[in-house]
Amino acid sequence: MSAPLLADPLGGPTDPTVIQHQRTGQWWMFYTQRRPHARGLGVEWVHGSRIGTAVSDDGAAWRYRGVVEGLDPANTPGRHTHWAPEVAWDGNRYHMYLSWIHGVPSAWAGHERHIAHLTSPDLVRWEHHGFLALGSRYVIDAAVATTADGRVRLWYKDEADGSTTHAAVSQDWHTFAVEGQVIGGVPHEGPNVFALDGWQWLIADEWCGQRVYRSDDGVTWSAQGRILDIPGSHAGDRQVGRHADVVVRGKEAVVFYFTHPHWGGSNAVEAQVGALRESTVHRARLWVSEGVLRCDRDVPAASPLSTGRGRP
Template sequence: MSAPLLADPLGGPTDPSVIRNEQTGQWWMFYTQRRPADSGAGVEWVHGSRIGTAVSDDGARWLYRGVVDGLDPAGEPGPNTHWAPEVAWDGTRYHMYLTWIRGVPSTWAGHERRIVHLVSDDLEHWKHRGFLELSSNYVIDAAIARTADGLLRLCYKEEAEASTTYAAVSPDWDNWSVEGQVIGGAPHEGPNVFELGGFFWMIVDEWRGQRVYRSDDGLSWSVQGLILDSAGVHPEDRQVGRHADVVVCGVEAVAFYFTHPEWDGSNDVELQAGALRRSEVHRARLWVAAGVLLCDRDAPVIALGRRMPERNMRDK
């Protein structure tokens, strides 16, 4: 059965990204640390967020270890807004692609949202590589993948184009060329790409569950159904699963996602207050059968352990 995985001191963990620490063998979770108790105007509680971290030996029991310092560019002391970290290992060092917003806005619109690239040797100390020049300055939710052609692709939410998924391509983690829209249709966010069961998969958050797309090469996609759209049995896992990350372990995978356990069913978070803002991170089992991605948020989930799982295309 799924259960809340970590005790975040502010009560607002969202957008988890999970990676193995190559130096210690432990698993690290990076996440957006929202501020649900903040009394500021509008959606200030969603902004002004830091990046929280937690560590685990098995992917089930997580210990909060604090926030990441040094993520603001030079000359931008803040407070600023940090969202949706994507963290990956290239075989030598770690890369973080982070959504960065200047200041603490009280509204959704009227300010730029960009993706900044940082690198680290140890997951603790990060150096800036600069902002990515993408399709606009209204982009969030980076997800990096190595596709069948051997190149890296960065999928992200393009808010300037009806909140759909765009992609950029790179040979080296640093230099990116925009390819354009890869997933259209209904507005969505939080793309995540992984390999499992002989296919590439992309899941995107439609705020009613995760829409599933399948591909043979990670370049062209066909749509399937939804996962994490129906309630789990745990009393605090009854709402839809939002903005997920996936860790592949052989023939199965673990999805880490967040929920609002006391959500009232409205997407107007600007009007939410108190407990309705609270969020939690849960996990679910993923596997492939007959070419279909299946998910069970109530089934026992494989323990990640300290050993290295089978590599997926995200080098995670």
């Protein structure tokens, strides 16, 4: 069964992304470290967040490592909001695409959101390259992958366009040309893109599970059903799986996601302090059967992710 994977000291790990360290072979998890027990007038508990890290030798047993330093631009003193890190390896260095908000807002609306680009040689030291020009001042939740045409694409949530998924394309991981909306329909967030069984897949968080999309080129997408909408058997994994990341290992994959174990989904949680706001990170198994993405949340707790190195 999918027991919680790590003990975060603040009790608020969300938006996990997992990558294998190219030198050591260890698995590294980066995540938004919310502050569920912070007292404020509004939603400060989801703002002012740092990026937490955890490491694992096998992808099953994780230990907290601390927060990532150096993620703010040099000319912005004070505390700021860091969300939803996307971390990828380009063959030479690591890239982080980080959702960044100035300060610690007490309300959702009225605050610009940007995606910062940083690079690192070792997942520890990060160099800030500024904010991506994506045609909107309200963009969060970046995902990056190489598509069938050999180019790098970035997918992200544009809150100014009904909280839908947009895409941009790049030749160098640094400068992106906006392509526009690629997933419309109902509002959603947290897109994640990966290749499995000859297809490219995109999952997006609709707050009632992850909507699945399939593509043969990573550019145009067709919708399937949902995953992570059915509860797992563990007592802490009974709510929908939120904002996820996928690691592919051969013919199968592992999806890392978070959930609020004590909260059924009512917005009233924003006004409360403590357990209802707490979150936990879990993992589930993914595979493809007859062209459909399948999911099983009840992964044995001690099941290793892999002993090999590199992230496909």
